Amino acid sequence: MAPYADQIDPAEVYTVRKVAALLGMALTSVSGLVNHGFLPGSRLRPHARGGRQHVWTGKQLLRIAQRPVRVIYDHEKFAAATLYRVGCRCPACVQAHSVESLERRRALAEEAFTAEQRKRVLELVAAQKPVPEAAQEVGVTLHQVYGRANWDLDFAEAFDEAGWSLCVLGQEHPQCSTPSGYRGNEGGTAGRPPCRGTGCREWRRGTSQQERAAA
Structure with a gap:
């Protein structure tokens, strides 16, 4: 309270809402302070919408601001x-x-990103639909799909399994899970698109982790 003493009007009556605005805190946080005894001296007055509310005079808040505070958490x-x-x-x-x-x-x-949507994304990817298109069809974002895979191990495993269907070269090809596989070769005589199958995604994920660690 002390850092805000110069903003307190001694003649003002402060409700919990006004105290929250003064301190830049949420209403629930100020209510918690009141319930735990960290803002003493309030009076209960009728609220316009029914019930009662805590109020303080500006002078009371100034006294609180001037007191040394020793907080003990029970x-x-x-x-x-x-x-x-x-x-x-x-x-x-x-x-x-x-x-x-x-x-x-x-x-x-x-x-x-519901269970039904996750199931549908997996079905579409397993049917060789690129992940961005599968996500769009289901009505979710790429961030939601990959974000879920970062912490939901069951979904991540199923997603990786479905993702093998997107492999351009084939899981047994020597360039699978390599930089050239991931980047593709669209300008070559035998044009090949970038691969976003599970193997090449795993290569890219590992490379990104190494780059972040070295930064």
């Missing part, structure tokens, strides 16, 4: 993810936040 009473949201950065709370964030992202990914 890990026995509150969940680690909750304590992270109100400021705790101990290893347990950071880990809980990471797990919660990952689960939330995975849930969103599941909604955006």
